[in-house]
Amino acid sequence: MSDKDVTELAEAYIAAYNSGDLDRIGAALADDVEITHHNRGAHAKGKAAAMEVFTGAGQVMPDKHFEGRINLQVTGPDSVVVRHVFVANPKVDIPGFGPAGEEIRLDLATFLRFNADGLLVEYNDFG
Helix, strand or coil, X not given: CCHHHHHHHHHHHHHHHHHXXXXXXXXXXXXXXXXXXXXXXXXXXXXXXXXXXXXXXXXXXXXXXXXXXXEEEEEECCEEEEEEEEEECCCCCECCCECCCCCEEEEEEXXXXXXXXXXXXXXXXXX
């Protein structure tokens, strides 16, 4: 994969995530995707488990999205790191994230890795 290819895959995944459209998000994930939020204790392995996380998060934080991009840098032939801000207004208290009704803003470094088919296979965020 070229730098341009992996950058476009990352941009497409972020756009899908920001859309909140579960079908669009699911279409970007490999069956063996692994998603880890290292500072929040959240982990999902496999597309079905990841989609459960996205479904639940969308129910309690329907406006969740990434904004304020600082940087997107290619780190390998199939991977990038993105520095950006996660923003959401939860409808309920979410331990490790924030209380109901208060805006959450988390500065993140998000590492994305894609397989040869262009699907997200690994997601790790720190922040």
